[in-house]
Amino acid sequence: MFDVDISKGYVDMPVPEGVDLVAEIEKMKREKNAVVLAHYYQSGDIQDIADYVGDSLALAQWAAKTDASILVLCGVHFMGETAKIICPDKKVLIPDLNAGCSLADSCPADAFAEFVKQHPGYKVISYVNTSAAVKAHTDVVVTSSNAKQIVESFPADEKLIFGPDKNLGNYINGVTGRHMLLWDGACHVHSQFSLEKIVALKKQYPDALLLAHPECKRDILLVADKVGSTAALLRFATQSDCKRFIVATESGILHEMKKNNPDKEFIPAPPDDSTCGCSECNFMRLNTMKKLYNTLKYELPEIVVDEAIAREAIKPIRRMLDISASLGI
Numbered sequence: 578m579f580d581v582d583i584s585k586g587y588v589d590m591p592v593p594e595g596v597d598l599v600a601e602i603e604k605m606k607r608e609k610n611a612v613v614l615a616h617y618y619q620s621g622d623i624q625d626i627a628d629y630v631g632d633s634l635a636l637a638q639w640a641a642k643t644d645a646s647i648l649v650l651c652g653v654h655f656m657g658e659t660a661k662i663i664c665p666d667k668k669v670l671i672p673d674l675n676a677g678c679s680l681a682d683s684c685p686a687d688a689f690a691e692f693v694k695q696h697p698g699y700k701v702i703s704y705v706n707t708s709a710a711v712k713a714h715t716d717v718v719v720t721s722s723n724a725k726q727i728v729e730s731f732p733a734d735e736k737l738i739f740g741p742d743k744n745l746g747n748y749i750n751g752v753t754g755r756h757m758l759l760w761d762g763a764c765h766v767h768s769q770f771s772l773e774k775i776v777a778l779k780k781q782y783p784d785a786l787l788l789a790h791p792e793c794k795r796d797i798l799l800v801a802d803k804v805g806s807t808a809a810l811l812r813f814a815t816q817s818d819c820k821r822f823i824v825a826t827e828s829g830i831l832h833e834m835k836k837n838n839p840d841k842e843f844i845p846a847p848p849d850d851s852t853c854g855c856s857e858c859n860f861m862r863l864n865t866m867k868k869l870y871n872t873l874k875y876e877l878p879e880i881v882v883d884e885a886i887a888r889e890a891i892k893p894i895r896r897m898l899d900i901s902a903s904l905g906i
Protein backbone atom coordinates (compact mmCIF):
# COMPACT_ATOMS: atom_id res chain seq x y z
CA MET A 578 0.00 0.00 0.00
CA PHE A 579 2.82 2.41 0.90
CA ASP A 580 6.33 2.42 -0.51
CA VAL A 581 8.14 2.64 2.79
CA ASP A 582 11.54 1.33 3.82
CA ILE A 583 11.32 -1.18 6.66
CA SER A 584 14.83 -2.57 6.27
CA LYS A 585 15.52 -1.70 9.91
CA GLY A 586 12.55 -3.86 10.97
CA TYR A 587 10.32 -0.85 11.61
CA VAL A 588 9.11 2.24 9.78
CA ASP A 589 11.82 4.82 10.33
CA MET A 590 9.88 7.93 9.35
CA PRO A 591 9.85 11.18 11.28
CA VAL A 592 6.68 12.06 13.11
CA PRO A 593 5.52 15.52 11.98
CA GLU A 594 6.25 18.20 14.57
CA GLY A 595 3.46 18.97 16.99
CA VAL A 596 1.58 15.72 16.37
CA ASP A 597 -0.39 14.49 19.36
CA LEU A 598 0.57 10.81 19.20
CA VAL A 599 -2.25 9.65 21.45
CA ALA A 600 -4.95 11.52 19.50
CA GLU A 601 -3.56 10.42 16.11
CA ILE A 602 -3.25 6.79 17.13
CA GLU A 603 -6.84 6.82 18.45
CA LYS A 604 -8.04 8.42 15.19
CA MET A 605 -6.25 5.89 12.99
CA LYS A 606 -7.60 3.00 15.07
CA ARG A 607 -11.15 4.22 14.42
CA GLU A 608 -10.63 5.01 10.73
CA LYS A 609 -8.91 1.73 9.95
CA ASN A 610 -10.98 -0.56 12.18
CA ALA A 611 -7.75 -1.47 13.95
CA VAL A 612 -7.21 -2.73 17.48
CA VAL A 613 -4.06 -2.54 19.56
CA LEU A 614 -3.32 -5.61 21.68
CA ALA A 615 -0.59 -5.01 24.26
CA HIS A 616 1.25 -7.33 26.60
CA TYR A 617 1.75 -6.33 30.24
CA TYR A 618 5.47 -5.93 29.53
CA GLN A 619 4.94 -2.95 27.23
CA SER A 620 5.70 0.56 28.39
CA GLY A 621 2.90 2.31 30.30
CA ASP A 622 1.97 4.67 27.44
CA ILE A 623 1.44 1.76 25.05
CA GLN A 624 -0.61 -0.15 27.64
CA ASP A 625 -2.75 2.95 28.17
CA ILE A 626 -3.61 3.35 24.50
CA ALA A 627 -4.20 -0.36 23.87
CA ASP A 628 -7.70 -1.76 23.35
CA TYR A 629 -6.69 -4.91 25.18
CA VAL A 630 -3.87 -5.42 27.68
CA GLY A 631 -3.16 -8.94 28.82
CA ASP A 632 -0.89 -11.92 29.20
CA SER A 633 0.03 -14.11 26.28
CA LEU A 634 -3.03 -16.36 26.66
CA ALA A 635 -5.41 -13.38 26.75
CA LEU A 636 -3.76 -11.85 23.67
CA ALA A 637 -4.33 -15.09 21.73
CA GLN A 638 -7.92 -15.32 23.00
CA TRP A 639 -8.64 -11.70 22.01
CA ALA A 640 -7.11 -12.26 18.59
CA ALA A 641 -9.48 -15.19 18.15
CA LYS A 642 -12.59 -13.12 18.83
CA THR A 643 -11.96 -9.63 17.47
CA ASP A 644 -13.75 -8.52 14.31
CA ALA A 645 -11.24 -5.73 13.62
CA SER A 646 -9.56 -5.68 10.22
CA ILE A 647 -6.12 -4.80 11.55
CA LEU A 648 -4.45 -6.10 14.71
CA VAL A 649 -1.41 -4.29 16.02
CA LEU A 650 0.41 -6.62 18.38
CA CYS A 651 2.43 -4.62 20.87
CA GLY A 652 4.48 -7.45 22.25
CA VAL A 653 7.14 -9.71 20.81
CA HIS A 654 7.32 -11.55 17.52
CA PHE A 655 5.95 -14.94 18.64
CA MET A 656 2.83 -13.16 19.93
CA GLY A 657 2.35 -11.54 16.53
CA GLU A 658 2.87 -14.89 14.81
CA THR A 659 0.32 -16.55 17.07
CA ALA A 660 -2.23 -13.81 16.29
CA LYS A 661 -1.55 -14.12 12.54
CA ILE A 662 -1.92 -17.91 12.64
CA ILE A 663 -5.24 -17.52 14.48
CA CYS A 664 -6.40 -14.76 12.09
CA PRO A 665 -4.82 -15.56 8.70
CA ASP A 666 -7.18 -13.20 6.86
CA LYS A 667 -6.43 -10.17 9.01
CA LYS A 668 -3.53 -7.79 8.73
CA VAL A 669 -1.35 -8.33 11.81
CA LEU A 670 1.21 -5.60 12.46
CA ILE A 671 3.98 -5.21 15.04
CA PRO A 672 5.69 -1.86 15.68
CA ASP A 673 9.17 -3.42 15.53
CA LEU A 674 9.96 -6.76 13.90
CA ASN A 675 13.19 -6.91 15.95
CA ALA A 676 11.13 -7.57 19.08
CA GLY A 677 12.22 -11.17 19.50
CA CYS A 678 12.44 -13.37 22.59
CA SER A 679 15.55 -14.99 24.07
CA LEU A 680 13.46 -17.93 25.26
CA ALA A 681 11.99 -18.58 21.80
CA ASP A 682 15.49 -18.18 20.35
CA SER A 683 16.82 -20.82 22.76
CA CYS A 684 14.79 -23.39 20.80
CA PRO A 685 15.71 -23.52 17.09
CA ALA A 686 13.04 -25.42 15.11
CA ASP A 687 15.47 -27.88 13.45
CA ALA A 688 17.10 -28.89 16.72
CA PHE A 689 13.71 -29.21 18.43
CA ALA A 690 12.37 -31.37 15.58
CA GLU A 691 15.43 -33.64 15.97
CA PHE A 692 14.87 -33.87 19.75
CA VAL A 693 11.22 -34.84 19.14
CA LYS A 694 12.31 -37.43 16.55
CA GLN A 695 14.71 -38.99 19.06
CA HIS A 696 11.80 -39.59 21.45
CA PRO A 697 9.12 -41.50 19.57
CA GLY A 698 5.91 -42.07 21.50
CA TYR A 699 6.16 -38.77 23.38
CA LYS A 700 3.50 -36.07 23.14
CA VAL A 701 4.96 -32.61 22.64
CA ILE A 702 3.91 -29.61 24.73
CA SER A 703 5.35 -26.23 23.72
CA TYR A 704 5.22 -23.00 25.60
CA VAL A 705 3.72 -20.21 23.50
CA ASN A 706 7.14 -18.49 23.62
CA THR A 707 8.28 -20.40 20.52
CA SER A 708 8.47 -19.74 16.81
CA ALA A 709 5.63 -20.90 14.55
CA ALA A 710 8.06 -23.50 13.16
CA VAL A 711 8.48 -25.05 16.64
CA LYS A 712 4.71 -24.98 17.16
CA ALA A 713 4.40 -26.94 13.91
CA HIS A 714 6.21 -29.84 15.70
CA THR A 715 3.94 -29.60 18.73
CA ASP A 716 0.81 -31.43 19.95
CA VAL A 717 -0.46 -28.68 22.23
CA VAL A 718 0.67 -25.15 23.04
CA VAL A 719 0.48 -23.80 26.60
CA THR A 720 1.05 -20.48 28.30
CA SER A 721 1.98 -19.90 31.91
CA SER A 722 -1.76 -19.35 32.59
CA ASN A 723 -2.85 -22.83 31.54
CA ALA A 724 0.29 -25.03 31.52
CA LYS A 725 -0.59 -26.94 34.72
CA GLN A 726 -4.16 -27.72 33.64
CA ILE A 727 -3.17 -28.71 30.10
CA VAL A 728 -0.37 -30.99 31.34
CA GLU A 729 -2.86 -32.57 33.76
CA SER A 730 -5.31 -33.14 30.89
CA PHE A 731 -2.94 -35.89 29.62
CA PRO A 732 -3.18 -39.36 31.21
CA ALA A 733 -0.75 -39.70 34.16
CA ASP A 734 1.39 -42.27 32.30
CA GLU A 735 1.61 -40.30 29.01
CA LYS A 736 5.22 -39.62 28.01
CA LEU A 737 5.63 -35.87 27.56
CA ILE A 738 8.20 -33.49 26.14
CA PHE A 739 8.03 -29.89 27.36
CA GLY A 740 9.87 -27.04 25.69
CA PRO A 741 11.53 -24.67 25.68
CA ASP A 742 11.52 -23.18 29.20
CA LYS A 743 13.28 -25.49 31.68
CA ASN A 744 12.27 -23.34 34.66
CA LEU A 745 8.57 -23.43 33.81
CA GLY A 746 8.90 -27.12 32.89
CA ASN A 747 10.56 -27.95 36.23
CA TYR A 748 7.92 -26.00 38.09
CA ILE A 749 5.08 -27.80 36.28
CA ASN A 750 6.76 -31.18 36.88
CA GLY A 751 6.85 -30.27 40.59
CA VAL A 752 3.21 -29.21 40.91
CA THR A 753 1.82 -32.05 38.77
CA GLY A 754 4.15 -34.87 39.82
CA ARG A 755 4.93 -35.53 36.13
CA HIS A 756 8.35 -36.30 34.73
CA MET A 757 8.26 -34.40 31.44
CA LEU A 758 11.43 -34.34 29.39
CA LEU A 759 12.59 -30.74 29.31
CA TRP A 760 14.21 -28.67 26.61
CA ASP A 761 17.13 -26.68 28.02
CA GLY A 762 15.90 -23.13 27.35
CA ALA A 763 15.39 -20.05 29.50
CA CYS A 764 14.46 -16.36 29.38
CA HIS A 765 17.33 -13.96 29.95
CA VAL A 766 15.14 -11.61 32.04
CA HIS A 767 13.52 -14.15 34.35
CA SER A 768 16.59 -16.28 34.90
CA GLN A 769 18.61 -13.28 36.16
CA PHE A 770 16.76 -12.43 39.35
CA SER A 771 19.08 -12.55 42.33
CA LEU A 772 17.96 -14.68 45.28
CA GLU A 773 20.48 -12.95 47.51
CA LYS A 774 19.13 -9.48 46.69
CA ILE A 775 15.51 -10.64 47.01
CA VAL A 776 16.22 -12.14 50.45
CA ALA A 777 17.84 -8.82 51.46
CA LEU A 778 14.71 -6.96 50.26
CA LYS A 779 12.48 -9.35 52.22
CA LYS A 780 14.52 -8.56 55.34
CA GLN A 781 14.11 -4.84 54.68
CA TYR A 782 10.34 -5.24 54.07
CA PRO A 783 9.25 -8.25 56.13
CA ASP A 784 5.58 -7.55 55.34
CA ALA A 785 6.14 -7.77 51.55
CA LEU A 786 4.96 -10.81 49.58
CA LEU A 787 7.13 -12.13 46.75
CA LEU A 788 5.31 -12.62 43.42
CA ALA A 789 7.22 -14.66 40.82
CA HIS A 790 6.65 -15.72 37.23
CA PRO A 791 7.30 -19.45 36.69
CA GLU A 792 10.06 -18.62 34.18
CA CYS A 793 12.18 -17.63 37.21
CA LYS A 794 14.74 -20.10 38.51
CA ARG A 795 13.77 -22.73 41.08
CA ASP A 796 15.53 -20.98 43.99
CA ILE A 797 13.31 -17.90 43.48
CA LEU A 798 10.13 -19.96 43.01
CA LEU A 799 10.84 -21.86 46.24
CA VAL A 800 10.73 -18.66 48.31
CA ALA A 801 7.87 -17.01 46.37
CA ASP A 802 4.53 -16.41 48.07
CA LYS A 803 2.73 -16.64 44.73
CA VAL A 804 3.91 -18.18 41.45
CA GLY A 805 1.86 -17.41 38.35
CA SER A 806 1.48 -15.90 34.91
CA THR A 807 1.50 -12.12 34.64
CA ALA A 808 -2.32 -12.13 34.76
CA ALA A 809 -2.35 -14.42 37.81
CA LEU A 810 0.18 -12.23 39.67
CA LEU A 811 -1.87 -9.14 38.90
CA ARG A 812 -5.05 -10.82 40.15
CA PHE A 813 -3.32 -12.03 43.31
CA ALA A 814 -1.92 -8.57 44.11
CA THR A 815 -5.34 -6.98 43.59
CA GLN A 816 -7.21 -9.51 45.74
CA SER A 817 -4.62 -9.71 48.54
CA ASP A 818 -4.91 -7.69 51.75
CA CYS A 819 -1.14 -7.24 51.72
CA LYS A 820 0.04 -3.69 50.95
CA ARG A 821 3.55 -4.37 49.63
CA PHE A 822 4.89 -6.77 47.00
CA ILE A 823 8.25 -7.67 45.50
CA VAL A 824 7.63 -8.54 41.86
CA ALA A 825 9.90 -11.06 40.10
CA THR A 826 8.85 -10.65 36.50
CA GLU A 827 9.35 -8.04 33.79
CA SER A 828 8.77 -4.66 35.42
CA GLY A 829 6.19 -3.51 32.82
CA ILE A 830 3.57 -5.37 34.87
CA LEU A 831 4.03 -2.78 37.64
CA HIS A 832 2.13 -0.25 35.52
CA GLU A 833 -1.13 -2.23 35.66
CA MET A 834 -0.48 -3.37 39.25
CA LYS A 835 -0.13 0.24 40.44
CA LYS A 836 -3.08 1.40 38.33
CA ASN A 837 -5.37 -1.24 39.86
CA ASN A 838 -3.95 -0.82 43.37
CA PRO A 839 -2.99 2.81 43.99
CA ASP A 840 -2.80 2.16 47.75
CA LYS A 841 -0.25 -0.65 47.43
CA GLU A 842 3.50 -0.62 46.88
CA PHE A 843 5.19 -2.71 44.19
CA ILE A 844 8.96 -3.21 44.23
CA PRO A 845 10.65 -4.70 41.15
CA ALA A 846 12.80 -7.68 42.14
CA PRO A 847 16.47 -6.92 41.49
CA PRO A 848 18.41 -8.90 38.90
CA ASP A 849 21.97 -10.12 39.52
CA ASP A 850 24.91 -8.03 38.44
CA SER A 851 25.22 -9.56 34.95
CA THR A 852 22.42 -7.42 33.52
CA CYS A 853 21.69 -3.76 32.88
CA GLY A 854 20.47 -3.60 36.47
CA CYS A 855 16.78 -3.40 35.57
CA SER A 856 14.24 -6.12 34.93
CA GLU A 857 13.00 -4.83 31.57
CA CYS A 858 12.84 -7.08 28.54
CA ASN A 859 14.90 -5.24 25.92
CA PHE A 860 12.87 -6.93 23.16
CA MET A 861 9.50 -5.87 24.55
CA ARG A 862 10.73 -2.32 24.99
CA LEU A 863 11.67 -1.95 21.30
CA ASN A 864 8.04 -1.00 20.69
CA THR A 865 7.47 2.71 21.25
CA MET A 866 4.60 5.15 20.75
CA LYS A 867 6.36 6.62 17.73
CA LYS A 868 6.78 3.22 16.11
CA LEU A 869 3.15 2.38 16.94
CA TYR A 870 2.04 5.61 15.25
CA ASN A 871 4.07 4.82 12.12
CA THR A 872 2.88 1.21 12.11
CA LEU A 873 -0.74 2.30 12.05
CA LYS A 874 -0.07 5.05 9.53
CA TYR A 875 1.84 2.94 7.00
CA GLU A 876 0.35 -0.45 7.98
CA LEU A 877 3.85 -1.85 8.28
CA PRO A 878 5.69 -3.97 9.29
CA GLU A 879 3.37 -6.88 8.83
CA ILE A 880 3.73 -10.30 10.44
CA VAL A 881 3.98 -12.98 7.78
CA VAL A 882 3.91 -16.71 8.53
CA ASP A 883 4.77 -19.36 5.97
CA GLU A 884 1.47 -21.00 4.94
CA ALA A 885 2.64 -24.61 5.32
CA ILE A 886 3.99 -23.87 8.81
CA ALA A 887 0.83 -21.99 9.76
CA ARG A 888 -1.33 -24.96 8.66
CA GLU A 889 0.50 -27.18 11.18
CA ALA A 890 0.97 -24.58 13.92
CA ILE A 891 -2.73 -23.70 14.11
CA LYS A 892 -3.57 -27.23 15.34
CA PRO A 893 -1.75 -27.07 18.73
CA ILE A 894 -2.81 -23.44 19.20
CA ARG A 895 -6.48 -24.35 18.57
CA ARG A 896 -6.12 -27.27 20.99
CA MET A 897 -4.85 -24.86 23.65
CA LEU A 898 -7.71 -22.42 23.06
CA ASP A 899 -10.30 -25.23 23.10
CA ILE A 900 -8.94 -26.86 26.29
CA SER A 901 -8.70 -23.45 27.98
CA ALA A 902 -12.30 -22.62 27.00
CA SER A 903 -13.55 -25.98 28.28
CA LEU A 904 -11.75 -25.38 31.59
CA GLY A 905 -12.96 -21.79 31.84
CA ILE A 906 -9.41 -20.35 31.75
Ligand code: 13P
Pocket residue numbers: 631632633634706720721722764792805806807808
Ligand atom coordinates in the same frame (compact mmCIF):
# COMPACT_ATOMS: atom_id res chain seq x y z
P1 13P B 1 2.75 -14.49 30.23
O1 13P B 1 2.29 -15.79 29.66
O2 13P B 1 2.60 -14.43 31.71
O3 13P B 1 2.15 -13.38 29.51
O4 13P B 1 4.33 -14.40 29.99
C1 13P B 1 4.84 -14.17 28.70
C2 13P B 1 6.25 -13.93 28.70
O5 13P B 1 6.86 -13.57 27.73
C3 13P B 1 6.95 -14.13 29.95
O6 13P B 1 8.21 -13.67 29.84
Ligand code: SF4
Pocket residue numbers: 653677678679680681706764765766767827858859860861
Ligand atom coordinates in the same frame (compact mmCIF):
# COMPACT_ATOMS: atom_id res chain seq x y z
FE1 SF4 C 1 10.87 -13.54 25.95
FE2 SF4 C 1 11.78 -13.23 28.39
FE3 SF4 C 1 11.16 -11.08 26.97
FE4 SF4 C 1 9.23 -12.74 27.89
S1 SF4 C 1 10.59 -11.45 29.10
S2 SF4 C 1 9.39 -11.88 25.84
S3 SF4 C 1 10.26 -14.71 27.75
S4 SF4 C 1 12.79 -12.55 26.50
